[in-house]
Amino acid sequence: MTTERKAILTIDGQAPVDFPIMSPTHGNDCVDIRTLGGKTGLFTYDSGFLSTASCKSKITFIDGDKGELLYRGYPIEQLAENCNFLEVTYLLKNGELPNAQQKTDFESTIKKHTMVHEQLTKFYSGFRRDAHPMAVMTGVVGALSAFYHDAMDFSDVEHRNVSFNRLVAKLPTIVAMAYKYNTGAPFMYPDNDLDYTANFMRMMFGNPCEKYVPNPVLVNALDTIFTLHADHEQNASTSTVRLAGSSGANPFACIAAGIACLWGPAHGGANEACLQMLEEIGDVSKVGEYINRAKDKNDSFKLMGFGHRVYKNFDPRAKLMRKVCGDVLAELGLQNDRLFKLAMELEKIALEDPYFVEKKLYPNVDFYSGIVQKAIGIPTEMFTCIFALARTVGWMTQWEEMITDPEYKIGRPRQLYMGAAKRDVVPLAQRG
Ligand code: SDX
Secondary structure, X not given: XXXXXXXXXXXXXXXXXXXXXXXXXXXXXXEOOOOHHHHHOOOXXXXXXXXXXXXXXXXXXXXXXXXXXXXXXXXXXXXXXXXXXXXHHHHHHHOOOOOHHHHHHHHHHHHOOOOOOHHHHHHHOOOOOOOOHHHHHHHHHHHHHHOOHHHOOOOOHHHHHHHHHHHHHHHHHHHHHHHHHHHOOOOOOOOOOOOHHHHHHHHXXXXXXXXXXXXHHHHHHHHHHHHHHOOOOXXXXXXXXXXXXXXXXXXXXXXXXXXXXXXXXXXXXXXXXXXXHHHHHOOHHHHHHHHHHHHOOOOOOOOXXXXXXXXXXXXXXXXXXXXXXXXXXXXXXXXXXXXXXXXXXXXXXXXXXXHHHHOOOOEOOHHHHHHHHHHHOOOHHHHHHHHHHHHHHHHHHHHHHHHOXXXXXXXXXXXXXOOOOOOOOOOHHHOO
């Protein structure tokens, strides 16, 4: 909230101008510069938004120095240990964890929306079988907005709730269909006798000819992976969803924009890139060569799964993901998995290297997630789809917070124009 403290700006000896300072529950104080342009004619320049708070939010808090992540005030470690993904979904949306009845009611509500319109299945056949599943996801999720004319007044809380439930419930079905389409196997309809994550695994790995019996250890691992990816304050894809939504675009279109942004290798595509990097390194003996390449300013290679805009300590999700990875590999008898051992060795060497220590580059959520997903049987190109499935919860929660914010306006940043000075058009006949 706004404090009595002020930031005083004095420009070129002119009369000082003051701006209020806002103090959060946790994290950095903020200078409220919304009147800067009007008072001084100046803009701030902050490419990449390294020092810019784009909104007020009550959903997620990250302390990058401590390596802390809170969903609605609860540490991610405690949520991963004590709650399943739908409980966390309920928490993110409603601000409080559900009691037993609320949990049961929410789970049955989600189950009512797991199927997709039969016409939606036709969209898949327009793609090549080898299309990247994130391209398919971007198209199919965007197409959802063509199916729900019954609930498009987002000033109506019921329309917002049904859209939230539809997206949370249908993303697993859509992701699994993208995988089945890629393999040429038949689509699997949801089986609502199964819980959320087991249902997803059956749609991914089951087939119409046999009963699918989910492995509880793998289901629990994937459910935890969903929780770890659910939200992460104002990251690039969430900011994309907020900006798209600030124009009044419907949530299906906004989520499709978030999926498109998440696909990038610097963001959600890093888990796929990280596994490809580990495969390329191949052996512990080559780790030094790649560490040197990551440090070489003339080499664009970056250690995928390392570094973070906010975390300057361990990403708490990476520690939890490493534990999940160990549990899954043990369950599958893959304790000696080559890539897992290589990743742990790479982590050890990098964390002892002065370059990584000085730049505070630690493993992030993507470093181990590819290894554990591969062990579960999820193909590499599907990793970011899994990320998008889980992050849809955070995107929708942040979207709703944005459109119900009394200060909500369309996002419209300005710029530092460095182009040609104003000039007159020379008629064609006179142009040299
Ligand atoms: C996610 O924002 C979020 O919250 C994202 C996310 C979420 O849940 O939504 O947490 C998910 O996107 C995790 C990040 C996944 N991406 C990667 O693992 C890709 C590899 N990481 C880098 O691309 C990078 O670390 C970023 C993109 C993650 C962060 O980049 P920043 O904050 O813009 O930092 P930077 O690129 O300016 O790096 C600072 C310095 C640079 O060196 P100098 O120019 O200061 O000399 O550190 C170096 C960088 O070259 N550096 C790396 C490095 N990451 C940063 N050097 C080698 N290997 C790396 N991985």
